[in-house]
Amino acid sequence: QVQLVESGGGLVQAGGSLRLSCAASGRTFSTYAMGWFRQAPGKEREFVAALSASGDIAPYADSVKGRFTISRDNAKRTVYLQMNSLKPEDTAMYYCAARLRANAASLQAHYNYWGQGTQVTVSS
Numbered sequence: 001q002v003q004l005v006e007s008g009g010g011l012v013q014a015g016g017s018l019r020l021s022c023a024a025s026g027r028t029f030s031t032y033a034m035g036w037f038r039q040a041p042g043k044e045r046e047f048v049a050a051l052s053a054s055g056d057i058a059p060y061a062d063s064v065k066g067r068f069t070i071s072r073d074n075a076k077r078t079v080y081l082q083m084n085s086l087k088p089e090d091t092a093m094y095y096c097a098a099r100l101r102a103n104a105a106s107l108q109a110h111y112n113y114w115g116q117g118t119q120v121t122v123s124s
Contacts, residue, residue: 002026002113004096009118012086016122020081022096022115029077033099035111036070036081038092038120045095045108049081053102061106064090086122093117 008020022034035050049060049070058070069082079096097111105111 002032002098002100004098004113004115006094006096006115006118009094009120011121011123014086014088014122014124016086017082017084018086018120020083020094020096020118020120022079022081024077024079024098026077030074031100031102033102033104034070034072034079035097035099035105036079037095037097037108038090039095039117040089040092043092047106047108048094050104050106051079052104057104059104059106083120086120088122088124091120091122093119 003025005023012018031053033052036048037045038048039045047061051058051070067085072079095117096115098113099111
């Protein structure tokens with residue numbers, strides 16, 4: 001069983017930055033691929049970014065490419081999402097997910113565990 005706890009969300013003005021964190025339980029965190037997804041009001045949850053267990057493969061959604069960076073610290077069992085140049089359309093609940101495989105994936109169905117989410121609101 002893996003438990004995921006997100007933090008770091010909040011209210012920020014357009015153009016600002018936030019860093020989300022996701023702390024994971026479990027001693028084998030370094031073997032999991034991790035992902036971030038988001039869900040805006042009235043919309044389906046969508047892929048944001050993922051990171052392989054080795055940290056060398058990191059696919060991003062086109063909408064965040066060049067603005068968001070995913071990273072991980074295996075010693076702290078934590079994955080991060082650095083979000084820069086935020087836009088109002090980035091407003092959403094952000095979810096962290098763990099995949100019990102090493103390779104990164106963008107499909108929600110490929111993830112085994114999910115956090116409760118952290119709200120990000122970007123004002124114009």
